[in-house]
Amino acid sequence: MASHTPKKRTRTQSSTQEEDYGHLESWFNGEAKQMQEYIHTFSRKNLIAPKFLSMAWLKEEQLEEIRVIINHHKLKKFLELSGYIYPNLVKVFYTNLTIDGENMNSHVKGVDIEITPKVWFAVTGLRYEGQRIERGALYDFNKTVFYKACMRYPGEDVKPFGVGKLAMTPRILKLLIVWMLTPRGSNHATLTEDDLMLLYYLINKVKVNWVPP
Numbered sequence: 001m002a003s004h005t006p007k008k009r010t011r012t013q014s015s016t017q018e019e020d021y022g023h024l025e026s027w028f029n030g031e032a033k034q035m036q037e038y039i040h041t042f043s044r045k046n047l048i049a050p051k052f053l054s055m056a057w058l059k060e061e062q063l064e065e066i067r068v069i070i071n072h073h074k075l076k077k078f079l080e081l082s083g084y085i086y087p088n089l090v091k092v093f094y095t096n097l098t099i100d101g102e103n104m105n106s107h108v109k110g111v112d113i114e115i116t117p118k119v120w121f122a123v124t125g126l127r128y129e130g131q132r133i134e135r136g137a138l139y140d141f142n143k144t145v146f147y148k149a150c151m152r153y154p155g156e157d158v159k160p161f162g163v164g165k166l167a168m169t170p171r172i173l174k175l176l177i178v179w180m181l182t183p184r185g186s187n188h189a190t191l192t193e194d195d196l197m198l199l200y201y202l203i204n205k206v207k208v209n210w211v212p213p
Contacts, residue, residue: 079176
């Protein structure tokens, strides 16, 4: 009589998700509505992997102009932030996030979290003071003229507004903008109007309001 060999069970995507969702009770302190919001919305979003900058590397590469700009805007603390992150709990934070004026409020695993301007400054070194990054903030700002001034060879065609045509200092600042200061998940090689405006602020030492969007 042939012996019966049990089939090996394999882990499927759905079984893995069920294991993850088993933590939801503790993550959301039993709040059913927020748990459903997480499952159907935030659990499916991809987080942008955090980056950090080494100021020592800038010094080694003799990129003194970049260091001067970073120090002037007091960005060193924020750009050098590093440590462990917990992606699922970050998504829980955003699922529960509410905005009350300048304060951000959320709760994770039964713990209430309030990020005020004072807390934001203590953690990041950034202040809610200065010029906002928004269209119309500078009435005389011309993105084409400014981009041309940042190019290695100003005689080239201006459009598209790509990073490859920039001189060294604006190019590195542009990378800091799209990967760290106002990070996004794609289209890193093109400068948007907001990118150009923030680049203008940084280069011309305009005080920036770093209130989170």
